[in-house]
Amino acid sequence: MKNLSLRLAFFLSLMPFLAWSQSEEPQKWTLQQLIDYALEENIQVKLAELDVQTSEVARSQAFWNRVPNLNANANQNYAFGRSIDPFTNQFTNDPVRSNNFSLSSNMTLFAGFQLHNAHMQSMADLEAARYGLQNTRNTVSLNIASFYLTILFNQELLNAAQLRLASTRIQHEQVSKQVRLGALPQANLLQLNQQLATDELEVTRAENTLALSQLNLLQALQMPADTELVLDIPAINEPTINFTLPTVEQVFEVAETTQPQILQAEKNVKGRKLGVSIARGAYFPTLSVSGNMFTQYSSIGTTRTFTPYDTPLLLDQGLPLGASSPSQTGTAIPVFPFEYGQTQVSSISFADQIDLNRRENLSFTLSIPIFTRFQSRNNVSNAKINLERAELNQKNVKNQLRQTVEQAYYDVVAAAKTFDAVQKQVIALEESNRNIEQRFQLGAANVVEYNQTRNDFNRAQSDLIRAKYDYIFKLKILDFYQGKPLEL
Template sequence: IRQQKANDELEVVRAENNLNISYLQLKQALQIPAEQPFDIEIPNLPEPNEGELMETSSNVYQYALQNQPVIKAAQYRKESAIRGIGVARSGYYPSLSLNAGISTNYSDAAPDQFPVLGSENITITRPVGVVQNTGEVVVTQQEVPSEFTDNTYWNQLDFNQRRFLGLSLNIPIFNRFQVKNNVEQAIINHKRSEYQLTAAKNQLQQTIEQAYLDVKAAAKSYEALKNSFEASELTFKNAEQRLELGATDAVEFTQIKNDFERVKSDLIRAKYDYIFKLKVLDFYQGKPLNF
């Protein structure tokens, strides 16, 4: 009895260590510090039954084919590759380009004022020299703008604007087979995208078929363990009664008790394994993963 008690205590220590390791691994997966308190809520899940497995694997696959992101992505890549062929072939045709632009500049070396556009000119007279013998002043007349405005920063930008508009026509004659190579590469990309889509569909089908078989196997294991648990529980209760009556010894009772606890543990593990595998199929069917 002492030996069995010591063995049971050792199993408890091992189970606690395994539990702590599992907690640590879960925290690391969730990027939670190891020293942070962490509790797991155990949901009250109903007993699973194979009746929940209503759809066939082919029906699940057909639904997943229309909704799984990995298939959608592969389909979009294929459509993009098809358009890529058209883009590459456009290099065979002439192209007409329209170019337009506007620019301006500012300089701090510009004069402080400049004439107002559209203002009238006036004639001014200014001396240019003196006749040496007579002392008569020589003058000249010059037309200058009548209005000026300050050459501010914004006025400069407006005054110095430059605009352009152009058309260019490109007619492909010989480009060292660049367009031909681009078209062939686009066709290869299209073929590759088709193969990738087919591979994604095959992988999805295989995954769903495997998940479906996993559910069937888990259901059978769970049902078998329920029967085993009922038989083991009955054996354990009978052993308790025989032990009280002195019809069995402690060694035999301990063995029966250990077998009962093992089957009980296996049943719990099988239950959650079955539920998990059902949820995997729910995922591929687009059902909410409620627990």
Template sequence: MKINKYNSLVFAMLFGFGLTSQAQSKQWTLEECVRYALENNITIKLTELDLKTAAIDKKGAIGNYLPSVNANASHSWNIGLNQNITTGLLENQTTQYSSVGASVGVDIYKGLQNQNNLRRANLSIVAAKYQLLKMQEDISLNVASAFLQILSNKEDLKVKKEQLAIDEKRFARSEEMVNAGTIPRGDLFDLKATVATDKQNIAVSENNLLISKLSLAQLLQLKEFADFDVVDDNKLEDQNNILAQSPIEIYDKAKEIRTDLKLAQTNLEIAEKNVVIAKGAYQPTLSAFYNFNTRASYSDIITGSTLNTANPTSQIGYVQGTNQPVLRDNYSSVLGNAQPIFDQFNDNKGQSFGLQLSVPIFNGFSARNNVERNKVNLEKSKIDLEQKSLDLQRNVYTAFTDAKAALNTYEASTVTLEARQQAYNYAKEKYDVGLMNSFDFTQAQTLLTNAQSDVIRTKYDYMFKIKILEFYFGIPIVPIITK
């Protein structure tokens, strides 16, 4: 117990500057806290990125309708023993080649997968929007809970300080009475212990208040939170008269507007579309293609021929009967530089185009297994939607019952506080005239303090239960603007 007490005191000292400067800092209203959280909370920002990812996926689905166009170019060197394209002989040489090409492909029919992928992408965007809205609603409730906790801790600290002030006055008066011999000195020791206990309770309450402020500041993603504070809004009223509605009316309204159900329904539609896309793999695909290419060589070319003067003729045979030799003239090729590269590109152009049909026959059961897998996911989505509907009904009835019970508890604690206050006043009168000892009076005072704490606790518990019930009825803390 001592360790926890000392830790609390040290924690309070570390942020003591924040507590002393609260009067000069901005005080946040509940609406301001919620709006700030919706704009700056990290979890919401991550969910917004999921929405952007879904939009990118839609662009990809649209791109599947468009033809694919690719261009290519290459330049190569062949070094060593390779065929001379001019003479046809194998020679040790270095040759260079350049080639340029382009290709176009387009899907004509693909089992309607492109169309279904686009429909699924549109549904994914809707689901991402619902997910973002759900996250915003959850953060709003969390902020409201943290905000009300701060108010509750503030009132609790106020009660503890008022109690300390009363006990310190009693202690000072009792010292005078002891000195006068009116009351025994033992009563003074009891009061001294009571004052010390009051100070300890204040330290705990200050620590609880500081922790609740830090919790809300973290929800808001505030970097400077040493002097963070909220407006002391202690209004307790059912402004929208939500308890006048019946549970079935609230449930019917919740079924129309609750984001949980809309998200589950959209996920079901996505699962149905996934099954259709998977079945598209059973169907043949037809695509069209067009290719263009051209090339150029940097090798010398034959521009003509000339008689070989060193060896002008060569014998190729004999005349039958006379054995007279048959000669032929020997010509040598005249080599020239390669044609200009752009002329070669123009002369060597080639094109090809056609259709390609692919019919799935057997693929290791991959297509069938994919269909079965998506059917299982579809069943899961159906069960999830049904479960969400049942959960919503249970949550609405539970929230309504909790709100009613919280109201009754608050009203009962208020009556108890009034009775405890009267009992305390009566005990104080008896104590002041010496008809009640210090121990019995302290007991009456403790009962009053407990009653005051119960009123504070039940008050803010009721306020939060009303916020939850309004949430199911479609009344947000602040209007949420969907993107």
């Protein structure tokens, strides 16, 4: 009994947490959240980001190519047997351990402005890569917005089909009662059975279409197909038809200065122009400066010091060698000091050898191209071809943008007219449908007339939903080319 009470108390203590976990709603995704997620996970966006990083590295390298380099070298050598002392350059039979140390640096002073133009080209390429990334992000954002609006459209179609099915079922029950009572013929019920099956089929089709549009969105987001994705569906009011749109030329002028694909093409042309200047720089002489510092150490590096005897050996005029009479006239000078002195040998320390053996040099080199087997000329020709290709691509991008803007503009105009016409059609059919429904309930209209009018009204409602979302999406596309954000 005590254990049962403890278990019951423990279960009751968990009730608030269980209730909270059951009542917790799944995350609802807004359009902006979907776009942000896609921009973070999309592979094409990541590849474009890598292109930007590569261009940043190239720009950094082009900048540092203009400054001097600095290299340090060190080596250690061991010599045995008869070898040359690197310190005295004399033969020796002693083992020798030596070290060499050097610093070297060089810098290009002038090379036909190739280094400067290469740096400017790398900056243009970096800006082009950034615009390319922005263009990729825009494409992904437009795709996500399209899939999102398609889901909203299909959801409304499903809701409309479900409402029609519910209405048909109610009508079917009423007619069934009247047929059983003999107030209506059996043919009316058979017609409603056919209509009920048609409406159920429409609901199934709408469910399948909605599921397919959700799958398309999941694939665009690179999520698994079984991911539960709940959308935060905003309240979308009936769009106002605006026939006072800006002209095509006005929209194109804005798009031409804001769309990244245009700006990317311009930067590519600028980079290829600099490429021609770089290739022409090879015609000019190249002036460079270099300098280095060298020192070394040897394990047998020594110095020799001569110390004479106290009594020098004199050489006097008319006296034999060895005479030392101070009374005799003459000049006392040392003769053959190696015969009356001694030599002291002492080693030189590592630091002293490094200091004593140091030497530096500075040199300037002028290289004048005389004949390069037409390599420079061919490089210039290739650079001009690349420039012409970039200019043609720029024109092509502008033409494509103009065509896209023109298409978007006339799509909006056509969608607005269609939406307006379908609205009028729905209003007219709604009145007819209301009238035929009243007549059918009173027995003044047969089921064939009722189903025909009702189906026409349902078809018009579906057309209105389709025209509504088509107009909204195409209007958003036109707003996008005017530099406006994607918002519902």
